[in-house]
Amino acid sequence: MSEKNRKKLHSADYFSEARDFWWNLDFLKLMGQRWQVGNINTVLDVGCGQGHWGQVLSQILPAHTTVVGIDQEPQWVEEAGRRTQYLELEERFSYAQGNADAIPFPDCQFDLVTCQTVLIHMASPFAVLEEMIRVLKPGGLLAVAEPNNLAGVLMFSNLSTGASIEQICQDVEFHAICERGKFNLGEGNSSLGDLIPGYFSQLGLQNIQTYISDKASPLFPPYASREQQVSKQLYLDWVERGRWSRGESLRYFLAGGGTEQAFATYWMQMLQKNKAVEQSLLKEEFYTSGGAVMYLVSGRKPNAS
Ligand SMILES: C[S@@+](CC[C@H](N)C(=O)[O-])C[C@H]1O[C@@H](n2cnc3c(N)ncnc32)[C@H](O)[C@@H]1O
Structure with missing residues (x-):
């Protein structure tokens, strides 16, 4: 397919x-x-x-x-x-x-x-x-x-544990607005x-x-088990996106009361974070307990x- x-x-x-x-x-x-x-x-x-x-x-x-x-x-x-x-x-x-x-x-x-x-x-x-x-x-x-699913936004990794309180709150805010928009559109409550x-x-x-x-x-070097290899690949596959694709996230964000301008800022920050995760994974440095x-x-x- x-x-x-x-x-x-x-x-x-x-x-x-x-x-x-x-x-x-x-x-x-x-x-x-x-x-x-x-x-x-x-x-x-x-x-x-x-x-x-x-x-x-x-x-x-x-x-x-x-x-x-x-x-x-x-x-x-x-x-x-x-x-x-x-x-x-x-x-x-x-x-x-x-x-x-x-x-x-x-x-x-x-x-x-x-x-x-x-x-x-x-x-x-x-x-x-x-x-x-x-x-x-x-x-x-x-x-x-x-x-x-919103709870997952608060799980830390070696990269995010030192994030500022403002960054942590922004992350939660972004996902909460998207979840609210998805709900407002009649597509469910995540x-x-x-x-x-x-x-x-x-x-x-x-x-x-x-x-x-x-x-x-959990993900931790050297990502030896089959489960960790699969999970690592998922992180790498999703570097260019968030929980939803860009188009879908924007649609939810706007329906949740956000603006296009605010979305552009959030999205750029998220891509930067994803890129940092990718680098850290490829250097075999990334780790997290991966709670949900x-x-x-x-x-x-x-x-x-
Ligand atoms: C996230 S997947 C979960 C699949 C499966 N339960 C699992 O855990 O692997 C959601 C599934 O619900 C199906 N779905 C969504 N709305 C549906 C509906 N109204 N009736 C039947 N299936 C639906 C989708 O096609 C999709 O396969």
Whole structure:
């Protein structure tokens, strides 16, 4: 698929092998114990993308569990299917095109309904959660992994730890304005994770549990592990951009109340910082703990009375 075509697809910039390293398996196994997953036979992965989340999560589920993934992008559905063949998982997994706003399954089908970094892109995450609950069996488990992305702006590296208070605040301000603009445009709240337990409560779910992934993504010389090599390459690939491309960032920044003039200043500062990170990585000097705030929130659909 050409780079031009990839850009048109939702989240095309965010798929890479790095997603396979987002969770510690022993943490997920602990979650499996907390959730008592022994009786789970059927799973729906909403907004499955290339299938990373459902495939990682399946490792803590009984071996017979089947996982269905839906995504609005037919190309991601195809790619997810290819990944399961490569991982020799195709007997347990199937993928189909489908919209999270109108999930193409009847009521009360699945033992577990889940998603990862999907609700942060939704104009109406509450309505999507209602859909997810609709297709969940009574007593079934809803489990969603959604971040607070703004928190990540405050993670330091060897280069930023000495930054002035003004620079730190500017960084937060820039990203907060962009996130606000994205929200104002109806493209989702990038830090929605903070709100999920409250939504679950309003939706009448029971036994609501809220955790934060214990996974960091550290980078330190000599970047020896496969995970660190993948992560280092991501930093290098993103030298010319921020969390979003220049055009997308500008669109969000303006919609968040910023001006073109202020954007030009912020953007230049960010490119300079990225360039410094690139140099530091290439000299094998760059290091960071790579923290992130990724919530894992679960709740049970009440049994019919
Ligand atoms: C950031 S990706 C997450 C993919 C996957 N859950 C993972 O963690 O690897 C967001 C995914 O949501 C999908 N998506 C966005 N809006 C959607 C909608 N309304 N219905 C179904 N899928 C949607 C996108 O196509 C994309 O694959």
